[in-house]
Amino acid sequence: IAGRLRGLSAREARRSAEALAHELDIGPWMDRRALPEGGGLSGGIRRLTGFAMAIAAPAPLLILDEPTNDIDASRRRLLWDALRRRGDQGAGALLVTHNVAEAERIVDELVVLDRGRVVAAGSPARLRGTQDNDLRLELQLAPGAADPSELATAPPVRQRVRTGRRTLLTVAATDAARGVAWATAQREHGLLEGFTLAPATLEDAYLALTAPGAAPGSAELDPADPHQETAHV
Structure with missing residues (x-):
């Protein structure tokens, strides 16, 4: 029909x-x-x-x-x-769609909405705001522990997003070994319950863009890092 x-x-x-x-x-x-x-x-x-x-x-x-x-x-x-x-x-x-992982695989261009407001637009790669070899270091904080990624001893990060007891760090592949060694030490000191290292994803950018206090068109990247790219509408 x-x-x-x-x-x-x-x-x-x-x-x-x-x-x-x-x-x-x-x-x-x-x-x-x-x-x-x-x-x-x-x-x-x-x-x-x-x-x-x-x-x-x-x-x-x-x-x-x-x-x-x-x-x-x-x-x-x-x-x-x-x-x-x-x-x-x-x-x-x-x-x-609300499925960020599927959107990253299928779409050519996308618009991110947060409470009815356009906060970013562009290709998945642009909205990720990362280099192809960037990695995501995900930290699971111990209950009541301060976020060790905010300390001077933390490895260099391109982007940091905190959601509850979970912190997502975007790190360069060249800093991966240093990041893993640092996270292992934080876990041994009781500041972390665990951590994982994986390729950076669009979900990381989505969480940054929709985090409380995030400005439209910004993934809350570190402005001091010239390698970062902010998505604008």
């Missing part, structure tokens, strides 16, 4: 439906009649069916609101692959 409404012939609409059922792995539900209010189908299958209806016929722009909610991990990847293929064919997509 969605294909016919968008101008496809009956044959074209059927062919599109069959191709999408295979592409999104929803073939077993293709001819199942949904009960009122979607009864008889899981939330994930209903969501995938809605997505299939949106892309049943070529369109210059797709508008998607939380398209992967309720969808299992394997079919979620199929959805993103399908969306990326349409993008490669020239279609645009306006996507609303």
Whole structure:
């Protein structure tokens, strides 16, 4: 029906439906009649069916609101692959999502909203504000302990974000060994419960941009560091 409404012939609409059922792995539900209010189908299958209806016929722009909610991990990847293929064919997509990790993998440009206010816009790499070889040193502070990353003995950091007992430090890869040795010492002194080292992500930038007191367009980076790049709207 969605294909016919968008101008496809009956044959074209059927062919599109069959191709999408295979592409999104929803073939077993293709001819199942949904009960009122979607009864008889899981939330994930209903969501995938809605997505299939949106892309049943070529369109210059797709508008998607939380398209992967309720969808299992394997079919979620199929959805993103399908969306990326349409993008490669020239279609645009306006996507609303709270899943920062998914946004980092799929989008070309993004806008970060905080309580209805635009706080940053740009590519994921620009909003991360980091070099490709930057790493994230995540500290889990001990209960009641001061944040040792604010002391002069801490390793050089490009960015620091504090959320509760969790502190995220963005460090250069060349300082990784020093950072791990320092964090190990802080744990032995009882200031940290633990720490992890991983590549810097868009989530780090998102937390900085939406932290209390953060200025619009700023990830609260250290202005003394010339390697940092602030995202502006």
